[in-house]
Amino acid sequence: MERTVKRGLGEIAFDMAIFIILAVSVIYTAVADPTKLKPSFLLTLDSVRDIMPTLLLSVFLAGLADVWLTREIVERYLVFRSNAKGFIIVTLAGIATPGTLFEVLPFIAILRRRGLKASSTVAFMTGQTLMGPMRTPLEIKYMGLSYYVFRVGLAVLLGVITGFMALPFERWVEGGPNN
């Protein structure tokens, strides 16, 4: 009971902190350079319009996963071994997953609650953020094919390294709130 109350208060404090940071930033901008307020408001509207539809679909997909994906299924098929091969597989899965981190976070959160390890999650997020199918043409256009190939190799290597780096902290992370 006490733990539930503490977690509730922690979440409320976190939500409040975000709105306080936003309020302070808006006030600072209004004082320092009020001309930046309108463009940033328009940028926010653009971002909401771009991201909101996918975020909505992602949350509804996460809701379905929450109901159907049992811990047994996740442990049997999706909990990868904490070794180089396991981290390579999970990093490649991340690289192949389209969308922004924003959009995939609700789904990964459900997998975490069903037993996906912190180290595998970190490796997946490394792959998902560093490379993406939608960004491939842009990266090749701006940086060239050889640089793109180098970055794919780098992304896989970093996925494995970050997975191993997260291993010693797994117990500490699993002991925190939201787990």
Add this chain to the structure above:
Amino acid sequence: MDLSLLAMLLLVGALYAFSYKLERGKTRLALSKSIRMLIGVIPIFLAALAFASLLQTWVSSEIVATYLGGRSGLWAIFIATMLGFIIPGPRYIIYPIATFLLSSGAGIGAVTAVICGQQMLDMPEAAFIEIKLFGLRFSIIRTIISVAAIFLAGLLAELFYR
């Protein structure tokens, strides 16, 4: 509507239809869980986007170039890692900035660190949602590990990319 969104809409719709056919109760539960998650996430999502947009009007590519133009080596990679941290906006905006930096004389290590930093940390938008869904401990560890990995990426690019 773009193709990827349409494909995702069809996929989610088909999965819900299939789930409804299998078990109506579970599908209703999935819907109510989704709505509860949305209620929790949407205010943070809007606040995070508003903050990121505000930051974007303050941090321009010219500011980034001022700090990185013509620099290479370990110190440049370190500065690039920190700059990548604060460059907001969608991930694809970093490529024109990266070519601009290369043409300004920045080293490939520093440019790689900026690209990886902006993409890997996804600050500040995703960080707020990440803390909300995964907890503060997970986000702290991922951020520290990511910063180390970005620095390493810059170093490897400086040493091995020709």
